[in-house]
Amino acid sequence: MDFKLYNTDIKDINIEEKINKKIKFDLLDQNKKYDLNVEFYNKDLTENMLSEDVSYEIKKEHYLFIKALRNIFEKNNIKVSKFNLMGSVEDLNENEMLISVLKTSDSKKENIIWPCKEIFIFEDHKNKLDTLLYSNIISENDYEYNLENLKEEFSIYDNEEEHRYLN
Incomplete structure (x- = not known):
């Protein structure tokens, strides 16, 4: 299932409220495990042209967002295994976010962060x-x-x- 959020940034103070309103947790099976793929418009990428000399850092805000989203799913009794967070400027407009919730059989819990999807x-x-x-x-x-x-x-x-x- 895909959920697209508009006027949303991972640093928003009310990010939990926005996500709770958008995601239909009642459609998810509480006995299953899920992977989350989140693509967000990374404003850091527009400030610098992609270059081999520029390192796009994993920042505290990325981890805080992952923690917040994992907590939201946990509060709704949904188990999240893998969490992929990818920043982009190619496929999204500014302040857009795409959250994909995918069934998985993997029980390993991990977080993967790519601040720049294009580099990936x-x-x-x-x-x-x-x-x-x-x-x-x-x-x-x-x-x-x-x-x-x-x-x-x-x-x-x-x-x-x-x-x-x-x-």
């Missing part, structure tokens, strides 16, 4: 390219070409001068 996706694609190169399925030239296309697609530049040149 970039890394996944890069790892696939690495595997193709190491397996000799693609040449080094193909690898470099595809890596440059990938960097361009996600606006990841080696330095600011390169970015200015491309624009």
Whole structure:
């Protein structure tokens, strides 16, 4: 089940109230376990252009949000195993949040935080390219070409001068 929240930020003082109003806990089976995938508009990403030199930090506010959301589900007798929190600026408008509640059989409780979803996706694609190169399925030239296309697609530049040149 997906729930989209508008005019919402993970730092909102009344975040618990907003989530309680939006999520239909009565539709969830209290005997099942669930994973939560939360995508939020991360304003930190708009302040700096994506760059290899910029480290997007996991912040206290991320952990506080996870704790608050886990507590909300616990109060409603819903067990949460895995919690994925991903910041983005690509798929959401400012102050939007998407919460996906998925059934799981996994009992391991864990929190995964990616302040920048685009970096996560970039890394996944890069790892696939690495595997193709190491397996000799693609040449080094193909690898470099595809890596440059990938960097361009996600606006990841080696330095600011390169970015200015491309624009």
